[in-house]
Amino acid sequence: MLAETICSAVSVAGLGIAAVTAYRKRFLSAARIAAYSLVPIGLVMTGVVKWLAHTAFSPTAWAGFVVLGAAWLLFLATRSVERRKYGTRKERRAAARAARENEATAPAASGPALPGRAPARPASGDAGRSTGSSRGAKPDEDFSDIEAILKKHGI
Known part of the structure; x- marks a missing residue:
């Protein structure tokens, strides 16, 4: 009986606040x-409040809530252990291993396409190069890092 009275008082107070809000021309807020x-x-009229009041004072219901809480905590604990043990670390290691393999195979993939043929070498007088550090490098190795990056991104 007390719970129904409190719910009715809360509803009347809320409707009073809504009326004041509507008076201030804030109709959307007043409707909300x-x-x-x-x-x-509405909860009082449907009987939910009476059911909740009987549940709140029932030791059996509280014991049931404790059991549900314990089950929920066990579920969360096993889930976190499972993720820590099998999930993210294993996936990270596999991704790192795959990245190392891609980096190791990418420069070799930029070699000659046919096993018996040597790559074509340009003439020794490259006038297009302006930096001193790239003059001594072989033309095959100039673009190997770029090819590795493109292959890494699937291009």
């Missing part, structure tokens, strides 16, 4: 407040 304030009286 009115909707929230009608929920407690």
Whole structure:
């Protein structure tokens, strides 16, 4: 009986606040407040409040909530252990291993396509090069790092 009275008082107070809000020309907020304030009286009318009041004072119901809470905590604990043991670390190691293999095979993939043929070498007088560090490098190795990056991104 006490719970029903409290819910009715909360609903009346909420409708009063909604009326004041509507008086201030904030109709959308007033409608939202009115909707929230009608929920407690609706719960009283459907009997949910009586059921909750009987549940709140029942030791059996509280024991059931404790059992449900323990089950939930066990589920979360096993889930976190499972993720830590099998999930993210294993996937990270596999991804790192795959990245190392891609980096190791990418420069070799830029070699000659046919096993018997040597790659074509340009003339020794490369006039297009302006940096001193790239003059001594072989023309085959100039673009190997670029090819590795493109292959890494699937291009």
